[in-house]
Amino acid sequence: MTGERGDGGAARVGVIALGSPMGSDDAAALLAAERLRARGLDVFDAGRPGPGLLDLLDPARPVLVLDVVRRGVAPGEIVTLPLEALASAALPGDGVSSHGVGLGDALRLARALGRALPRGVFLGLGGASFGPGDALSPAVEAALDAYVDAAEATARELGAAE
């Protein structure tokens, strides 16, 4: 990811959006990413990268990770966590398939390998529907504008602190 445009330093931040466009609410972060790109932010649609996420994290560049949250958050609710917290939390992750390596796994793996993590923030949006489909649930649809605004504001804060 590269890019130095934008205002307020937001473009100095790498934005990584996770999700699947065919997973109902799971598409929300990707849809937000499209709008953020139109606002001049440097956004990478990472889909479901597994441990490939490690290759996207540049310790020298602040990062904003966008994803939809399945549990513990009301549909449409926005939550913010430092990336470090995700790397520390005992999130579920060990699976029976190489398809089941997620954000928390990737961050904890980076830490276990002694790799430096970038300064960063995870911005989650509570989802309601995760079955196959290309439509958002009403709660997530209604919250998308606020989520995009929150993402831009967070990127600006991260960039300004550089």
Add this chain to the structure above:
Amino acid sequence: MTRDDAGEVEERTFAVDLLTRVEGEGAFTLKVAGGEVVDARLKIFEAPRFFEAFLRERSMHEVIDVVARICGICPIAYQMSAARALERALGVEPTAPLLALRRLIYCGEWIESHALHVFMLHAPDFLGYPSAVEMAADHRALVERGLRMKKTGNALIELLGGRAIHPVSPRIGGFSKAPSRRRLRELRDDLARSVDEARETVRWAATLDAPSFDVDYTFVSLSGERGYPLESGETILVSGRAPVALDDWGDASPEMQVPHSTALHARLADGTAFLCGPMARLHHHAERLHPAAAEVMAEVGLERSVTNPYRSIVVRAVELVHAFAEALDLVEAYEEPEAPYVDAAPRAAVGCGATEAPRGLLWHRYELDAEGLVRDARIVPPTSQNQARIEEDLVALAPTLLALPHEEATHRCEQLIRAYDPCISCATHFLDLRIEREGV
């Protein structure tokens, strides 16, 4: 943690990760009567079924981009199988250089997927760790080797596919853009180093102690007209039986709906469960391995017909050597094609195509109308073909589970399922083992 108006700290658990992609967590139910296992059911969620419906009425040119989203780990497999099926329907044959590029990008996907499975998922089972995260602290060099290999595979996919994740360049007839010879040759050093690292991986994997568990497999693999089977094939080989023409596979291996899973189960027409994937490919095509892979396979004494699923880690490692060595050969020999793709005119037709995804045979069938709109789509992924086999193996394992503590029994089941590396569409994180005891 959040703080409410009264200043009380409220603890909350956020399930992020790929749990956002979970429809229903994996569940394995054993039904026991009189101390004997009478039924075993593995429940998983399977995404391709949704995509079959999603593709209907869409242009044939959209298909390859859409199916790339079925899976975050093996998008190339879905793209290549779709491309072959559509090209066979349309009567289009990519030129030899384009077919070579397809093999090259497919090598990238095998590398990425196999490295992930061998080092991140399967190795912790053998070395006694709950996951790669815990293993990394004690075996950092091993994990870093796996990540290095995976990164080289990603680089191939990114260069040829336009993106490392959900590639966009593959299309009907070839690619939207072919790489320059100079860009491709920049990968030579990494590939050459990786061939050596993959050889070392075979030697290491061969030393791992596998639990005793042998299965009388019916091996199913694509034929290999252009070498070890990857991006194409005209027949499907079934051990002990006559080969099946690609167009007939849907009838030869009917899929059945089972009440406990959204995944369809495929068996041979007589009800036989079969195995596709690395062990099946090696059984049918050991003589087609790249010499570098064949040599190290002989060195460690690996037989072509591996019947213990836990030893699939060695077979995957051998396929890693093959993929790196063939990729290096393809890069060395690469000449830029005159055109990146062959044009395809729409016509009303039906076409079937199959390729060898990292975890096995991936068969597609498309029915097009005269305008090139998809009238019907059928996608049969390797996991739905292997699921009946996995369930039968779990049944065979089950009697040894009944006396174990629940946590250990669950872990044993997970280990066996993991050996098959099922594609569960990023669905299953935890195996929920339920033992139902009748008459208790």
